[in-house]
Amino acid sequence: MYNYNIDMGLVKKLEEKSIKIRKDLLNFIYRIGMGHLGGELSIVDIVVALYHHYMNYDPKNPKWEERDRLILSKGHCSETLYTIFSDLGMYTMDYMVEHFETLGTAKFGMHSNRKYVDAIEVSAGSLGHGLPIAVGLALGARMQKKNWRTFVITGDGELNEGTNWEAFMAAAHYKLGNLVAIIDKNSLQMTGFTKDVMTIDPLDEKLKAFGWEPVVIDGNDMYSVCEALQNLPPADPFVRRKPIAIIANTTKGKGVDFMENVATWHGGGIAKEQLDTALASVEKNRRVR
Amino acid sequence: MPVKTTFNFDQMLSSAKEAYGEEMMAMADDGLEFAFTYTDNVAPSTTAGRFVEKYPDRCFNFGIAEPNQVGASAGLALSGITVFAQVFGPFLSLRAADQIHTDIAYNDVNVRLIGTHAGVTAGGGPTHNCIADLALYRAIPNLTVVIPADADQCKKVMRQSMSRKGPMVIRIDRGGSPNVYADTNYNFSIGKAIETIPGNDVTIISSGSSVYWSMMGVKLLKEKHGINARLIDMHTIKPLDTDMIAKCAKETGNIVTVEEASINGGLGSAVAEYLCEHGFGGKFLRIGLPDEFAVLGDPDEVYKYYGMDPESIAEKTAILLKTL
Numbered sequence: 001m002y003n004y005n006i007d008m009g010l011v012k013k014l015e016e017k018s019i020k021i022r023k024d025l026l027n028f029i030y031r032i033g034m035g036h037l038g039g040e041l042s043i044v045d046i047v048v049a050l051y052h053h054y055m056n057y058d059p060k061n062p063k064w065e066e067r068d069r070l071i072l073s074k075g076h077c078s079e080t081l082y083t084i085f086s087d088l089g090m091y092t093m094d095y096m097v098e099h100f101e102t103l104g105t106a107k108f109g110m111h112s113n114r115k116y117v118d119a120i121e122v123s124a125g126s127l128g129h130g131l132p133i134a135v136g137l138a139l140g141a142r143m144q145k146k147n148w149r150t151f152v153i154t155g156d157g158e159l160n161e162g163t164n165w166e167a168f169m170a171a172a173h174y175k176l177g178n179l180v181a182i183i184d185k186n187s188l189q190m191t192g193f194t195k196d197v198m199t200i201d202p203l204d205e206k207l208k209a210f211g212w213e214p215v216v217i218d219g220n221d222m223y224s225v226c227e228a229l230q231n232l233p234p235a236d237p238f239v240r241r242k243p244i245a246i247i248a249n250t251t252k253g254k255g256v257d258f259m260e261n262v263a264t265w266h267g268g269g270i271a272k273e274q275l276d277t278a279l280a281s282v283e284k285n286r287r288v289r
Numbered sequence: 290m291p292v293k294t295t296f297n298f299d300q301m302l303s304s305a306k307e308a309y310g311e312e313m314m315a316m317a318d319d320g321l322e323f324a325f326t327y328t329d330n331v332a333p334s335t336t337a338g339r340f341v342e343k344y345p346d347r348c349f350n351f352g353i354a355e356p357n358q359v360g361a362s363a364g365l366a367l368s369g370i371t372v373f374a375q376v377f378g379p380f381l382s383l384r385a386a387d388q389i390h391t392d393i394a395y396n397d398v399n400v401r402l403i404g405t406h407a408g409v410t411a412g413g414g415p416t417h418n419c420i421a422d423l424a425l426y427r428a429i430p431n432l433t434v435v436i437p438a439d440a441d442q443c444k445k446v447m448r449q450s451m452s453r454k455g456p457m458v459i460r461i462d463r464g465g466s467p468n469v470y471a472d473t474n475y476n477f478s479i480g481k482a483i484e485t486i487p488g489n490d491v492t493i494i495s496s497g498s499s500v501y502w503s504m505m506g507v508k509l510l511k512e513k514h515g516i517n518a519r520l521i522d523m524h525t526i527k528p529l530d531t532d533m534i535a536k537c538a539k540e541t542g543n544i545v546t547v548e549e550a551s552i553n554g555g556l557g558s559a560v561a562e563y564l565c566e567h568g569f570g571g572k573f574l575r576i577g578l579p580d581e582f583a584v585l586g587d588p589d590e591v592y593k594y595y596g597m598d599p600e601s602i603a604e605k606t607a608i609l610l611k612t613l
Binding site for chain 2: 135
């Protein structure tokens with residue numbers, strides 16, 4: 001790994017933000033009655049670090065041409081993005097609740113739709129689509145000599161889909177140094193542990209064999225997340241190098257004791273009593289350096 | 290006004306598959322910006338191959354991986370570039386169906402999917418036949434579907450597509466097809482069907498390479514049966530030019546459709562749906578590939594076997610009109 005000094009003040013600030021986002025997210029899911037809390041909680045730290053610091057991004061102008069692009073390939077976890085958009089002042093929580101999967105004004109869907117929400121780069125829902133699209137975006141940046149970077153977040157269960165491996169091949173073939181894949185490796189998919197449903201390991205060795213540079217981190221540890229994102233190579237599209245895959249070991253349901261590592265929290269709503277317990281749990285598990 | 294057509298098969302043979310490469314070259318030379326993605330079937334000796342050699346920085350080969358190619362084409366388009374994506378038709382429509390639906394159409398991006406080897410033109414049997422594509426494409430929102438009748442029309446479609454927003458499929462054959470239009474200086478507009486031959490006894494509505502067979506069929510109808518058939522080149526099957534269908538139904542009464550695709554869900558189905566929903570009471574016949582995996586053989590043999598050749602078109606139409 002690289003040897004960079006990480007600004008501990010920044011790490012603390014992002015840790016605080018992640019705690020707030022987890023609470024906002026729980027409240028949001030409680031109000032809309034449907035979510036995918038397990039996978040949504042596992043990516044909070046990564047998405048917070050990206051939107052609040054590491055992505056070149058202007059919340060006041062989500063279509064700014066020079067912005068870094070983020071594709072949430074695991075589109076069922078879009079509520080994490082919405083919660084962050086709300087925190088960044090782009091849409092109020094009340095507005096999102098009011099317009100969540102509402103006939104006629106269905107602006108915010110369980111699976112994100114770029115037609116309705118400017119801040120969404122790619123409409124998603126069906127799995128295994130994000131990485132090929134990200135390859136195209138990264139090639140597009142190169143073709144147009146643009147310095148923005150493409151991030152894509154995929155689940156580890158999602159890697160069962162063969163299109164990911166076609167895209168891993170293509171990204172390495174084209175030496176897309178301006179592409180970063182983040183694999184939310186929470187080791188669970190809908191019906192159980194990935195090792196029982198469809199073995200994905202050894203993931204780092206597979207990616208290495210596919211011509212990528214894997215970086216394994218603790219995806220729920222902000223220092224580890226910052227270290228990986230800070231050490232990314234330049235986004236210059238003409239720097240041809242191995243694409244980076246950040247294998248983020250995470251915990252499904254992270255921060256809420258009764259949800260952690262429980263496959264059934266893949267999808268569903270949350271009752272009032274569960275919400276109160278969950279919020280208390282996030283506070284109890286507060287870990288700020 | 291009907292446009293001038295040609296019946297000179299031998300001298301007018303040209304290939305839409307070559308034409309799309311030629312037109313890409315011409316458009317790039319004219320300074321138009323677009324990307325080209327392809328799979329592992331663009332030979333360097335083709336015009337598309339020469340385009341790749343001349344403009345390597347805008348061309349991306351995805352190997353034998355159609356879903357990835359189509360998904361990446363959506364990504365390229367999302368970065369702000371119009372994309373021409375050439376894909377082997379059967380594998381585009383079936384293997385990359387999810388990517389056409391989700392990545393291209395749902396995201397509503399400017400990708401022009403050039404599906405080659407339409408119908409049975411690839412040869413090689415049912416795995417290489419492209420017959421289910423129209424039924425699929427018709428059910429996907431946002432998608433415009435154009436089937437050029439000849440090589441020149443393919444160029445017109447490509448050039449015109451540069452000023453259109455949203456995704457499009459351009460469906461072309463494998464190899465050489467006769468030119469339908471002797472004078473290429475005619476008005477062409479995506480979504481507006483062309484009255485190719487005038488006539489009042491029956492209307493034959495066709496698209497793609499079957500426009501030429503239908504044209505020959507129209508000639509035989511006149512010569513052998515004294516029937517004046519009108520021929521419509523319905524090059525765009527989505528959105529369908531229903532004004533033209535209504536006009537023909539009103540003026541000629543009887544309608545025959547001819548297409549090189551499965552009889553289920555393609556042009557004939559689209560026309561039938563419109564006619565039924567609008568109280569049309571004339572005779573109606575669909576000619577196309579039946580609901581079975583096609584017999585093996587050269588395309589010409591297969592057409593004859595399934596009654597899609599000019600003689601069969603004329604005969605079936607004459608039977609429909611009870612003059613035979």
